[in-house]
Amino acid sequence: MSESIVVGVDGSECADHAIDWAADEAVRRNRPLHIVHAVDSSPYRAPLFAPPETIERLTRLSHRVLDEARERVRQRHPELQTTTLLVAEYAPKALMRESEKAYELVLGSRGHGGFSSMLLGSTSLRMAARTTVPLVIVRGDTDAQGEVVVGLDLTKEEETTLSYAFDAAALNEARLRVVHAWLMYPTYIEAGYAPDDEKVEAEIRKQVATVIAPWRAKYPHVEVVEEVLIEHPVAALTNASRSARLVVTGAHERSWTAPRLGSISHGAIHHAHCPVAVVPR
Structure with a gap:
């Protein structure tokens, strides 16, 4: 069975x-x-x-x-x-x-x-x-016919998260929106470090495209939108969830004492407007 x-x-x-x-x-x-x-x-x-x-x-x-x-x-x-x-x-x-x-x-x-x-x-x-x-x-609207949204963290291993997200999009014949959001910490700006946002964004887009490329090849029939935002990741996923059928996020971070839910996943499952899939890394 x-x-x-x-x-x-x-x-x-x-x-x-x-x-x-x-x-x-x-x-x-x-x-x-x-x-x-x-x-x-x-x-x-x-x-x-x-x-x-x-x-x-x-x-x-x-x-x-x-x-x-x-x-x-x-x-x-x-x-x-x-x-x-x-x-x-x-x-x-x-x-x-x-x-x-x-x-x-x-x-x-x-x-x-x-x-x-x-x-x-x-x-x-x-x-x-x-x-x-x-x-x-x-949670939210369970009958939505929108896209599947997946949050991508370039600092973590996201293979299982992306596998689940692409599979869900293919299964539902839905578009997949890959969201990577980032913020510059105010302390950096106060210290006099003023980054070139356009240059940083271009580099991040290149990294996102590199990570997603093998999955595009594996799922050629899935329409993929790559979205890079200068925004808090939880806010970005919450906003994207308004027109989505499912939000996919990685599950937890390692801890010396006990399993711990990552802050982005924690925020998503509290505030999303549609069902949220939490996928163990």
Whole structure:
């Protein structure tokens, strides 16, 4: 069996959007869909906090979440091979395990546990920093028919990010916009260093073209736009996302103590106007 598309659900409206996106993705990629609902029941196990029937009620509600998710998929794609799983476990831990052998993990931007003013739920944020497979956080307009946008950092290894972005553009028959944004730090200017912006931009464009050239050759049918901007990278990706169907960014940076989400990826998943794919480097 091919690697599945795993989607985490909790019965929220954001999870419904994630289910729709994941089901469409599974059909596009001809892969099975695996729906996971994780419930951390530990606070309810002690008699001090809840009577015995509370666990039974929680179980019934959890099965209802999965049943409704599966029915939503069936109505959208009746022929899609779909499985479900209910686990009594901390959600990030369960999702990490279930996605280890998956092609992709899909989550909503927020679940039932977050405040309405939160831009991103804790589970999505934790998984973005730790994921070992591409993670799509579904937010904004999920039915957009626009281009695929990928952020390019010339200081990092971006092979896996570009591979995912070109593949997504080819799969959706969409244009791919490669965005590289940069800023001159004010301290340099205050110190009397005044760079020739046009000269710097021309050199950066040459570097971007060099990085992209092999991918253009590999995907000759994908229309590619290379965009170099003197702007903060998060602002550049956020602006580009307004007319995009998907933003693709590298996942995390190395840390001596723990996985850490890079600042650009962190900003993109909080502020983009469309789904964001976070791809491990």
